[in-house]
Amino acid sequence: MIDEFAKDNLHGRLRRDRKALLWKLDGLSEYDARRPLTATGTNLLGLVKHVATVEARYFGEVFGRPSPDPEPLPRWQDYNGSDLWATADETRDQIIGFYRRTWEHSDATINELPLDAPGHVPWWPEPYADTNLFAVMVHVLGESIRHAGHADILREGLDGRTGLRAEHEKQIDEKARAAYCAKIEQAARSAAPIKA
Secondary structure (H helix, E strand, C coil): CHHHHHHHHHHHHHHHHHHHHHHHCCCCHHHHCCCCCCCCCCHHHHHHHHHHHHHHHHCCHHCCCCCCCCCCCCCHHHCCHHHHHCCCCCCCHHHHHHHHHHHHHHHHHHHHHCCCCCEEEECCCCCCCCEHHHHHHHHHHHHHHHHHHHHHHHHHHHHCCCCCHHCCCCCCCCHHHHHHHHHHHHHHHHCCCCCC
8 A cells, every 4th residue: 555655656746847847948949948057067958858868767777678769878888978968959849759758658667567676777886786666766756856956946047937837936026036135145144244
């Protein structure tokens, strides 16, 4: 009983965060979806591509269920960071399509295997490489949440949009937002006065 509850709960949260991550691309220009927004090059479309690759590996290779996607994943040993950004010839639709196909494959793995189904993660150190579906679900959910959080901040920096889903987004009151930030700035300055 608890296994099914745990599995359904983790799976439901993963589905929620997948949608939230994709929503962060809505309404953005190609440039804003792709451009580096941090010193390390983090970008919104790259986050989607990365999370899709993570899911494909963990819910595919780890359980001997390689993705049926027409584009093969590079070998995990050859990781070079190319899943963190979109090349000029990769379209947004291609990357989103890859992510959605990966969802279907991941969902099938989750639905068909019990939580204690054994898996092997060759890129994890021993003795952790031999694992099970429960541990992989927790790991992938953590990755998804982490990168959805990155996407939240990147999108807020672009145009101020925040939230988990469009229907939960409140109308932005720029004046109230500026006053709120000024209040926080004042508290920071009061706690640590600037020395001349």
